[in-house]
Amino acid sequence: MTVNEDSFTNWKHREEIAESMIPIIGKLHRERDVTVLLHSRSLVNKSVVSILKAHRFARQITGRELSVTETLPFLQALTTLDLGPSQIDIGMLAATYKTDDRGLSVEAFTAEAVAGATGANKIERGEGRDVVLYGFGRIGRLVARLLIEKAGSGNGLRLRAIVVRGGGEQDIVKRASLLRRDSIHGQFQGTITVDEANSTIVANGNEIKVIYADDPKKVDYTAYGIRNAILIDNTGKWRDREGLSQHLRPGIDKVVLTAPGKGDVPNIVHGVNHDTIKPDEQILSCASCTTNAIVPPLKAMDDEFGVLRGHVETVHSFTNDQNLLDNYHKSERRGRSAPLNMVITETGAASAVAKALPDLKARITGSSIRVPxxxxxxxxxxxxxxxxxxxxxxxxxxxxxSLTSPLRRQIDFISAPDAVSSDFIGSRHASIVDAGALKVDGDNAILYLWYDNEFGYSCQVVRVVQYVSGVEYPTYPAPAP
Incomplete structure (x- = not known):
C-alpha cells in the first residue's frame, strides 16, 4: 500500500468516527440541553467535515492536531452520565486527561470533570424565555440565526417575534429571503417558510411573528402570547434609558441594545463584566463590536502585565450607515463612497473601555479607518x-x-502565517489574536486582533441575553480562574 493510500484510509476512518459523533452530539443537545464544544467551538449541527476541521484547527492553538479517536471516548462517556443543561468541551477533557497522572479511566475522569452538571448538582431545565427582535437589519438577522440554531430542546431562548416598519407588497417574503440567504455569511442552515396570511416566518420549526409598527409604544406583545420577554433593539435609534424604556410594554421584561449605550445605561462585554448586571436591571447595552473586540484582550494583558496606557487603531469594514456612492451624509467623510475609499472616522470604543473595565487606570485612546x-x-x-x-x-x-481561561469564548488565537480578513468570517469569538503579527519590545506590546464585526459581535449579544435570561449554562471542565 502506498503512502497516499495510507493517508486516504486514515481519512476515511476519521470520517466514520466523526459521523458516529453526530447523533450523540444531537441527542445530548435536544434531550438534555448539553452543548458539546471543541476548544470553545460548538459541534452542534456540524457536518462530518466541519467536525474534522474543528479537530484539525487545534494545531493552531496547541501546536498539534487533535484526533477524533482521542475525543470520541469522552463523548461516549458523557452518554452514561445523568447530565443537566451545560456546555462540555471534549477538547479540554482530552487535553487535561493527558496531563492527569492518577491512572483514571476515561469514564471516571469524565464523570469527575463534569460532576457539577450531574446528579444533585445539575441545573434543572427551565421553560425557556421569549425573545423579541426590534429591527431586522444586519445584526438582527444574524442574531435571529443564532437564536434559531440554539433553540435546542425548546427550553432555552425562543425567538417569538420581529418588529419592523411596513415595507409594502410582499414585505414578509422579502425579509424571509434576507434571512435565508446572505452574501457574506452564506445560506441559512435549515428550512424557512412564510405564512403571509398570519404574518409568520417558520424557521426550523420556530414560528416567528412579524409585527409591523413604527412606534414601540403602540405594541402590546401579550396580544401575541408573548410573556416576560427580552427585547433586543438592533436599530440603534434609541441609546439612552429614556428612549429604550419605550420598549417596556406589556410582555416585555428587559431591553438589550446592540449599540453603545448612553448615560447610565450599562455597557456590557460578555466575559468581562456581564456578572455585574443587577437582577432588576431592565435596560442594558452590549456596547459596540470594537469594544467587544478590544476589552477582553485588554483585560487579559492588564491582569498579567499591567497596562499604563494604550491606543487602539481600528481598520474597520464599511457599514450600512455609509454611502454606496458619494452622496450627502450628516458626517463629514462617511458620505464618500464606501466601496471605493478608505475613510477616516471616529470610534467610541476607546471611551467605552472605561464603562466595561472601570478598574483599569490606563488611558486608552482610539481612532478608526473604514476600508472597502x-x-x-x-x-x-x-x-x-x-x-x-x-x-x-x-x-x-x-x-x-484562549484555551483555558474564563475568556476562552471571547479570545481566539491563530498562528497561521497567511491568515487574511476573510478567513475570520463567521468567527464566534469577540476577537482573534494574530500570533504572527504580534510585536513586543520591552514594555511595549502591539496586538493585532481580528474580529467579525457582524457575526462575532452577534454571538456576544446572544451570550448576554442568555446570561440575563438564566439559560447561560456552565462550561466543563471549568476554566482556570
Whole structure:
C-alpha cells in the first residue's frame, strides 16, 4: 500500500468516527440541553467535515492536531452520565486527561470533570424565555440565526417575534429571503417558510411573528402570547434609558441594545463584566463590536502585565450607515463612497473601555479607518505595559488565555502565517489574536486582533441575553480562574 493510500484510509476512518459523533452530539443537545464544544467551538449541527476541521484547527492553538479517536471516548462517556443543561468541551477533557497522572479511566475522569452538571448538582431545565427582535437589519438577522440554531430542546431562548416598519407588497417574503440567504455569511442552515396570511416566518420549526409598527409604544406583545420577554433593539435609534424604556410594554421584561449605550445605561462585554448586571436591571447595552473586540484582550494583558496606557487603531469594514456612492451624509467623510475609499472616522470604543473595565487606570485612546471590505475588521492595540516582557512570553500567555481561561469564548488565537480578513468570517469569538503579527519590545506590546464585526459581535449579544435570561449554562471542565 502506498503512502497516499495510507493517508486516504486514515481519512476515511476519521470520517466514520466523526459521523458516529453526530447523533450523540444531537441527542445530548435536544434531550438534555448539553452543548458539546471543541476548544470553545460548538459541534452542534456540524457536518462530518466541519467536525474534522474543528479537530484539525487545534494545531493552531496547541501546536498539534487533535484526533477524533482521542475525543470520541469522552463523548461516549458523557452518554452514561445523568447530565443537566451545560456546555462540555471534549477538547479540554482530552487535553487535561493527558496531563492527569492518577491512572483514571476515561469514564471516571469524565464523570469527575463534569460532576457539577450531574446528579444533585445539575441545573434543572427551565421553560425557556421569549425573545423579541426590534429591527431586522444586519445584526438582527444574524442574531435571529443564532437564536434559531440554539433553540435546542425548546427550553432555552425562543425567538417569538420581529418588529419592523411596513415595507409594502410582499414585505414578509422579502425579509424571509434576507434571512435565508446572505452574501457574506452564506445560506441559512435549515428550512424557512412564510405564512403571509398570519404574518409568520417558520424557521426550523420556530414560528416567528412579524409585527409591523413604527412606534414601540403602540405594541402590546401579550396580544401575541408573548410573556416576560427580552427585547433586543438592533436599530440603534434609541441609546439612552429614556428612549429604550419605550420598549417596556406589556410582555416585555428587559431591553438589550446592540449599540453603545448612553448615560447610565450599562455597557456590557460578555466575559468581562456581564456578572455585574443587577437582577432588576431592565435596560442594558452590549456596547459596540470594537469594544467587544478590544476589552477582553485588554483585560487579559492588564491582569498579567499591567497596562499604563494604550491606543487602539481600528481598520474597520464599511457599514450600512455609509454611502454606496458619494452622496450627502450628516458626517463629514462617511458620505464618500464606501466601496471605493478608505475613510477616516471616529470610534467610541476607546471611551467605552472605561464603562466595561472601570478598574483599569490606563488611558486608552482610539481612532478608526473604514476600508472597502464588507465584513471582518482588525484592531491594532498598542500598549505600554507596567513591566518588561518578550514576544514569546506574551504569545504563550495569550495562547493559554484562549484555551483555558474564563475568556476562552471571547479570545481566539491563530498562528497561521497567511491568515487574511476573510478567513475570520463567521468567527464566534469577540476577537482573534494574530500570533504572527504580534510585536513586543520591552514594555511595549502591539496586538493585532481580528474580529467579525457582524457575526462575532452577534454571538456576544446572544451570550448576554442568555446570561440575563438564566439559560447561560456552565462550561466543563471549568476554566482556570
Amino acid at each position: 471590505v464588507p465584513d471582518v475588521s482588525i484592531a491594532i492595540l498598542n500598549l505600554q505595559l507596567a513591566r518588561e516582557t518578550d514576544r514569546q512570553e506574551v504569545l504563550d500567555y495569550l495562547r493559554d488565555v
